[in-house]
Amino acid sequence: MTQRILITEFMDEAAVAQLARDFEVHYDPTLVDRPAELLERAAGVAALIVRNRTQVRGELLAALGAAKVIGRLGVGLDNIDVAAAEGRGLRVIPATGANALAVAEYVIATAFLLRRGAFLSSTAVAAGQWPRAALSDGGELGGRTLGLIGFGSIGQLSARLARGLGLKVIAHDPAISDSAELWAQAGVAPRALDALLGEADIVSLHLPLLPSTRNLIDAARLAQFNPGAILINTARGGVVDEAALAEALKAGRLGGAALDVFGEEPLPAGSPLADAPNLILTPHIAGVTRESNTRVSALIADAVAAALQEASNVAA
Missing domain, CATH: 3.40.50.720 (NAD(P)-binding Rossmann-like Domain)
Known part of the structure; x- marks a missing residue:
């Protein structure tokens, strides 16, 4: 049969x-x-x-x-x-x-978008507006620090792409000893979680959703981010406290965020993320390309x- x-x-x-x-x-x-x-x-x-x-x-x-x-x-x-x-x-x-390459490219692409802040101006420019002054204060990626929380295959490939663009890369992964040869091979410096949050200009999440990682990025940890830092989550929605993130964005403590995953999918109506500024929301597609x-x-x-x-x- x-x-x-x-x-x-x-x-x-x-x-x-x-x-x-x-x-x-x-x-x-x-x-x-x-x-x-x-x-x-x-x-x-x-x-x-x-x-x-x-x-x-x-x-x-x-x-x-x-x-x-x-x-x-x-x-x-x-x-x-x-x-x-x-x-x-x-x-x-x-x-x-x-799907590691697709996710790693998403990380770099959204970091570009959020750091520069100018690539979503087509509608305004096509309508005859000219927001040149407002959009001339964007930042470059080169010379910035990317902090990876989780350093498996996707984190490692994200690091490789980032280093090719001139970023410094640091990472936190409790499953990998600080003395492991992997760090030197990848050109990445290991960090404790709190140290990473205070040093990185861009924080990207690459870890599973476990009881120990649920709401890992909560209000207290968001307060440890560098002022103006960017958060990118392609891991699992439950790792981030969405209400706390929305509040941090609205208060101007973060420079922006890109979320591909959410605690509830599809994102429910009335989510606190709905009116948060400098926020890219995508429907769990970071790892999905042709x-x-x-x-x-x-x-x-x-x-x-x-x-x-x-x-x-x-x-x-």
Whole structure:
């Protein structure tokens, strides 16, 4: 009997077609929005492939009684109860590293936008306005200090791009010893968290959402930022206290912020971020480009197919 694979969110069509050559594939990128149908279709599948919106826990996890593997089209695993899944014998496979370049480029691009402050003036200029004086006070990136909180693959690639532009890079990662050779190899100086916040001109977050990191960037820590510093969050929304960030922006204590992730997604109406100044908001797309989608999808298609073949060989 052909093994079935269920894909609940968007995936590169070529990777879907690749899987369909050897498996019975049900691909519906909108299925995540129909939970009752999702539960029904999950019964009996050998593999589930998701992005970040499908919550693989509780009822859905229980419905995966025949499944052997969960493929995650991305790297964060907070939407999957990994311990419970592995306890049921499911292998959880993230697309580690495949979207790192997309996220790193987002970090640099938003840092440029927020430091310069002039690149969103097209509407005004096209309307005949000439805000030259107001927009002539923007800053350059060269010579500034980028502080990375989390120094995994995305943080390391962000550092490489930043150093190529003439930024000094410092980083905090409690999982990496200050004496590790990685720091010298990357040309990055390790820092304690409080020291980093007081030194960096741009702070970029690259860490998972855990009980220990929830609201890590709260009002007290925002008060430790350099005046005029920029915050970029492409990690997980729960790491930042959004109300405290909005207050810091409105008070002019920060130079700006770029958020790609939020505590609740989509961002709810009435969010304190709605009227905060110098703020770029994007809908969880920092790691999603045409190129990264191809890489992520191909990696997960290969890994899921290999895991299912391995499980079949063991069963035989």
